Amino acid sequence: MTRKLIAGNWKMNGSLADNEALLRAVLAGLPATPTADVAVCVPAPYLAQVQALCQGTALAWGAQDVSAHERGAYTGEVSAAMLRDFGCRYVIVGHSERRQYHGETDEAVAAKAQRALAAGITPIVCVGETEAQRNAGQTEAVVKRQLAAVIHTVGHCVSEIVVAYEPVWAIGTGRTATPEQAQAVHAVLRAQLRAATPSERRVRILYGGSMNAANAAALLAQPDIDGGLIGGASLKAEDFLRIVAAAA
Numbered sequence: 422m423t424r425k426l427i428a429g430n431w432k433m434n435g436s437l438a439d440n441e442a443l444l445r446a447v448l449a450g451l452p453a454t455p456t457a458d459v460a461v462c463v464p465a466p467y468l469a470q471v472q473a474l475c476q477g478t479a480l481a482w483g484a485q486d487v488s489a490h491e492r493g494a495y496t497g498e499v500s501a502a503m504l505r506d507f508g509c510r511y512v513i514v515g516h517s518e519r520r521q522y523h524g525e526t527d528e529a530v531a532a533k534a535q536r537a538l539a540a541g542i543t544p545i546v547c548v549g550e551t552e553a554q555r556n557a558g559q560t561e562a563v564v565k566r567q568l569a570a571v572i573h574t575v576g577h578c579v580s581e582i583v584v585a586y587e588p589v590w591a592i593g594t595g596r597t598a599t600p601e602q603a604q605a606v607h608a609v610l611r612a613q614l615r616a617a618t619p620s621e622r623r624v625r626i627l628y629g630g631s632m633n634a635a636n637a638a639a640l641l642a643q644p645d646i647d648g649g650l651i652g653g654a655s656l657k658a659e660d661f662l663r664i665v666a667a668a669a
């Protein structure tokens with residue numbers, strides 16, 4: 422069985438004081454050898470702080486975006502090499518908030534995933550349909566198109582990525598896909614990965630979209646759900662730790 426991954430997505434939240442309190446509480450509650458991989462993806466300015474607090478612990482860390490470019494005149498961008506300098510193991514790419522508010526295309530997301538892989542960082546590639554697309558019966562076509570762009574760009578390295586299925590209608594709304602709805606999409610993604618690589622079982626497919634301490638166990642019990650990308654609940658140590666415990 423694939424080792425599950427529970428990754429927090431702090432989004433644009435935190436302060437030096439709040440981060441320290443949160444991380445100390447998470448680290449205090451985390452077993453020395455957790456049965457799942459655990460990570461937090463934090464705003465870039467706090468990477469040095471998170472690295473200092475988490476180095477040598479069971480808590481890995483990462484970022485929430487990366488530039489598609491290697492270096493140069495790209496004001497405001499953060500490169501994969503910079504993330505590596507700060508010990509990032511993961512970076513989220515293609516979160517729907519970036520696709521929606523920053524116009525990120527499937528191709529741009531794929532280029533970011535490739536940059537991360539080239540720097541030895543695991544991209545957590547987000548895919549997911551809007552409510553209108555679900556209602557129009559397009560869920561499968563949308564997530565397959567989004568993942569296909571990444572597979573096409575990264576080739577055999579697809580076995581090194583993590584995929585996160587995040588239905589857009591379940592992000593920041595408090596609504597969650599039912600375990601059956603999520604599993605159905607995860608099975609589609611699994612089949613697509615199987616066709617792309619013989620190492621498809623190495624690819625973890627996380628569920629994201631209002632996963633919380635109350636619904637985590639049922640979602641994580643599904644055969645093709647290999648972990649969670651956790652939004653709001655990752656900002657409360659107790660809730661985050663309960664989700665980690667549910668991934669055992």
Ligand code: 3PY
Nearest residue numbers: 430592593630631652
């Ligand atoms: C959410 O849970 O709302 C997320 O967007 C996780 O990435």
